[in-house]
Amino acid sequence: MSLRPWRVALLHVCVVVMIGVLTFPLILLGFNSLKSEVEIFDAPLGIPKAPTLANFRSVMLGTTFSVNMRNSFIVAVSTVLLAVVVTAPAGYAMSRFRFRGRTLFSMWLLATQSFPGIIMVLGLFTVLTVYGLVDRLPGLIMMHTSFSMPFSIWLLKGYFDKIPVELEEAARIDGCSRLGSLVRVVFPLSVPGLLAVATFSLLLSWNEFFFALVVMRSNVNYTLPVYLARFVGSGGVVQWGPLSAAALLATLPVLLLFLLGQRYLVSGLTGGAIK
């Protein structure tokens, strides 16, 4: 099929406009982070005329930003590691073994998607209080791990389904132990799936707001989303320059990692988790 030139041109115009709408707000954030408070409202759409790093300086030196960034980092990295370690064996079991309660377990995993945050947080508060984990990072790490688990297990099950059992059998006939065939044959083949889980968990944990808002009580324990939301003063007064600088710093590292890992996440979602 070939298209007439004007239709090809129209296609490109439409795509550029839609991609523009999807990316321009982030570019706007970048502009604002380099502008003075006056310029932000004098020329809300313009390229910064006198770019300044003053906003970044005031955020780094005048607020708890670096501490909150460190918190976000600790929580996200721990969540990713825990999620991979816990969900990889579970996904393997879901793919390889037929046990009683397997369907029930699948249904439970799928159903957790719909549990309202308010109910979970009220219940979790009781658990965290018992273990003295309110306002502490380990409590948040546990919560984020549990949110990432259902989807991750489901995604990995899809990956393991695609690795033929015969490969494992061949390895065992060649003298591998059961564990050996897992480590030497199955694990290397499932790396793309593990990267998908890592990308998904990283995004989930780094961006999660509601539970962090409720459970973290002191400034120095906030993660970045809570820090950013608290930036808007009680009177609704906002310093947009510094806020944009902080929001940009809170966004870029994970955006870059996501763009590297999205390939695995997308193929994991469309190959195993959803189809």
Place this chain on the structure above:
Amino acid sequence: MPSSSTISRWPGGEGRRALPFLLPALVVLCMVSLYPLVQGVSRVFYSYRALARQDVFSGWENFTLLLSDPTFSAAFLNSIVWTATSVAGMFLFGYALATMLNSKHLRFRRFFRTASLVPWALPGVVISLIWRYIFLPNGPLNAVLGSLGLRGPEWLTNPSLALWTCVIATVWMGTPFVTVMLLAGLQSLEPELLEAAAIDGASYIQSQVHVIMPSMRKMILIVLTLETIWTFNSFDIVFVLTKGGPGSASMTLPLYAYQNAFMYYQAGYGAAIGVVILSVLLLAVVFYIREVLR
């Protein structure tokens, strides 16, 4: 091919072998998912009493209070309107974009596909803050309208516009996921399918509605259900953008539940709102499970 090896083809129950693999996941899920759910739901039968300074058993009181609470009915209605329009918007834009990104006439396809994912990676709070700035009375949107000779309204504080600002931000945030899923669906279609439709003289719209959409039925249904669940449950955008205001013009159920539980110390009342959310979503979930396990 029948195989005699021990790992193959699962005869009967293999619970004992599966258990060590599942145990860590089961322990975490029981502690952080099953127990909190039961515990959280049980809160609906308790109310805070100032006199006793603690939660006391109150039976169905929280639910009867819900029925006569005008803010609750406003939030319920807003939630339905907000979810329905947002999901419809995401689907419309996502479907259009996926179709265009799938076209073999498009140049720089890889670049555009990657760029379309950007909103997916941004924290909900950052997305809300950006849109809050865009919608300011002296912000960029009204600057554009002003240069066209129009006087832009006060988007965030106008009762008939506030909810729609939340819809716009939500559509923006959800479009990448829909796009990427539908694009994968389109790529898995047989090219002969479309050529056959074209040869039969089907118009563009006809082949979309009668050929492409039916063959992606399962993918479309799952994406729509997931987005419905996520949007109905979501909190960040309304919390940062409008705080439910002005008045309760853009109040949604998750935000109202949060306010009751953590600002007015009515945890039981908040939990009751949560149970209402759960009951609505249970319908969606049953549908979702049936489609996925089919």
